Amino acid sequence: MDVFATNFRTIDWIIVMVYICIPVVIGVAVRKYVRQLSDFIVAGRTLRLFIAIATLTGTELGLVTVMYNSELGFKHGFSAFHIGIIETLCILAIGLTGFIVYKLRQLRVMTIPEFYEKRFGRNVRIIGGIILALGGILNMGLFLQAGARFMMGVTGYSNPAGLKLFMSVMLIMVLIYTVLGGMVSVVLNDFLQFIVLSIGMIIGSYFVITKIGWDNLFTAPATVDKASWFNPVAEGSGFGMIYVIFMVVLTFSAGALWQSGTLRALSAKTPKIAKQLFAWGSISYLARRVIPMLWGICAFIFVSQSPKLLSAFQGPDALNSQFGMPIFIAKVLPSGFLGLIAAGMFAAFMSTHDSYLLSWSSVITQDIVAPIKKGELSDKKRLLITRISIVCIGLFLLIWGLWFEAPVSLWNYMAVTGTIYLSGAFTVVAAGLYWKKASKTGAMIALFAGLLAILGIGPWTQGENVPFYLSDKFIGVMTFVIAFLGMILGSLLFPDKEKQSEAAQ
Amino acid sequence: MNWVQFWKFVLIFTISAYSLLVVIVSIGGIKNIVDMLKDLKAPRS
Numbered sequence: 001m002d003v004f005a006t007n008f009r010t011i012d013w014i015i016v017m018v019y020i021c022i023p024v025v026i027g028v029a030v031r032k033y034v035r036q037l038s039d040f041i042v043a044g045r046t047l048r049l050f051i052a053i054a055t056l057t058g059t060e061l062g063l064v065t066v067m068y069n070s071e072l073g074f075k076h077g078f079s080a081f082h083i084g085i086i087e088t089l090c091i092l093a094i095g096l097t098g099f100i101v102y103k104l105r106q107l108r109v110m111t112i113p114e115f116y117e118k119r120f121g122r123n124v125r126i127i128g129g130i131i132l133a134l135g136g137i138l139n140m141g142l143f144l145q146a147g148a149r150f151m152m153g154v155t156g157y158s159n160p161a162g163l164k165l166f167m168s169v170m171l172i173m174v175l176i177y178t179v180l181g182g183m184v185s186v187v188l189n190d191f192l193q194f195i196v197l198s199i200g201m202i203i204g205s206y207f208v209i210t211k212i213g214w215d216n217l218f219t220a221p222a223t224v225d226k227a228s229w230f231n232p233v234a235e236g237s238g239f240g241m242i243y244v245i246f247m248v249v250l251t252f253s254a255g256a257l258w259q260s261g262t263l264r265a266l267s268a269k270t271p272k273i274a275k276q277l278f279a280w281g282s283i284s285y286l287a288r289r290v291i292p293m294l295w296g297i298c299a300f301i302f303v304s305q306s307p308k309l310l311s312a313f314q315g316p317d318a319l320n321s322q323f324g325m326p327i328f329i330a331k332v333l334p335s336g337f338l339g340l341i342a343a344g345m346f347a348a349f350m351s352t353h354d355s356y357l358l359s360w361s362s363v364i365t366q367d368i369v370a371p372i373k374k375g376e377l378s379d380k381k382r383l384l385i386t387r388i389s390i391v392c393i394g395l396f397l398l399i400w401g402l403w404f405e406a407p408v409s410l411w412n413y414m415a416v417t418g419t420i421y422l423s424g425a426f427t428v429v430a431a432g433l434y435w436k437k438a439s440k441t442g443a444m445i446a447l448f449a450g451l452l453a454i455l456g457i458g459p460w461t462q463g464e465n466v467p468f469y470l471s472d473k474f475i476g477v478m479t480f481v482i483a484f485l486g487m488i489l490g491s492l493l494f495p496d497k498e499k500q501s502e503a504a505q
Numbered sequence: 506m507n508w509v510q511f512w513k514f515v516l517i518f519t520i521s522a523y524s525l526l527v528v529i530v531s532i533g534g535i536k537n538i539v540d541m542l543k544d545l546k547a548p549r550s
Binding site for chain 2: 046047048049050051052053054057078081084085184187188191194195198199202205218230231280283284286287290291294
């Protein structure tokens, strides 16, 4: 069987081409609704519950999400499901308690660093904004690459120039409608993409399970260890207890404070809706993990049944494991439906990209440029800077995506780069909201501590026998611990002067 | 319950619950969009 053989036909291309024009049309159509900066960034804080759930799902269920989760399923089997369970419980806990998101929405901030300024002053906001933008933009650095690999695998277009071509076309489409319509455009597109992608994923799951067979699905392939295929803490699973702990702190902090997700809570009509959004949205978080992982597992079972396919993923010239799922669905889904799935995935790609571009460009404008200018920027200028930032980030993504290769797995790269921002942000926001003694110095130490996470994508994390203290998961956990301790010790040893004088009075 | 049974349960629960959520959000979302556009169109200070 040819590795890149596909059922993708002309009709599928037509479906995809027609579909990708829709967001651009929406972007142009809703431009008239964007009259001020808050319309562009938080849709004028008009989101009600159902549309908020759709847009949260649209953002957090991107093509890159599908790719890294299917890669986890392809490489680790059912043991990868534990990440979905942990994340869902964390999101549900945030939804039920309103931890962080309720109070942030009450404060009517538009970005997380805006809260830093309210609580700790302007300098913390600028430093926090720079670290957030750095971590966030690095984090989305491989989105294009993963998206392009999906399209290549599904369409069977294996020409090396194809990667560059797909990346450029995908990026241009997203840039056009995000620059035009901002959050209003993003919300409407997210809703459409939520419906198309969700239906595609549910029907697609039926096809892949039918192809593999329900009983075969739960039988570990002969080429893997049975225990580690199902048990995430078994030796050889690629996870282990440190990884599980890392996932708990990472998904909890990301759930509460990942800018693109939190932006939905901040765009909600009321703080109560912001809270409900996470409680109901937890089901989406479960689906965004489990369904792509299921496809990855089915892909591996399928590949392991064909010696030719299996050999393509082994040896020094092995195909990247991200190709596993797209190559599989290209062979088992019927033409027509494959086009719909590709369109749905393309939609997922766009809905994540638009939100992330909007999130990080808003941070650059609101939290770095505007505070440096000391509030002298008009709304019009801020809009212009936000739009220019969107284009600049897009160019960076194109260059980064072309030459950087994730050292471990795509998800581990995402987790580590996310930690750069999350470890400091979670500590600073949680302490800022719930601990009166939290000080500026503590906040600064916590934010800078997050930079330690960059060590987690270094070359020393690669290879078979990496000592545990050099592994990306250990570095990730320790970054959170150091940020947390930095906040506590910094605040106790160097309390804010204003608070000291208040206490003295 | 062993790991295999547990993951079977997780898989069935996920697909069922998500299917239900998609139906509810699709219906409720359309009304929300109409209201959102009305809010954005209304004169503001």
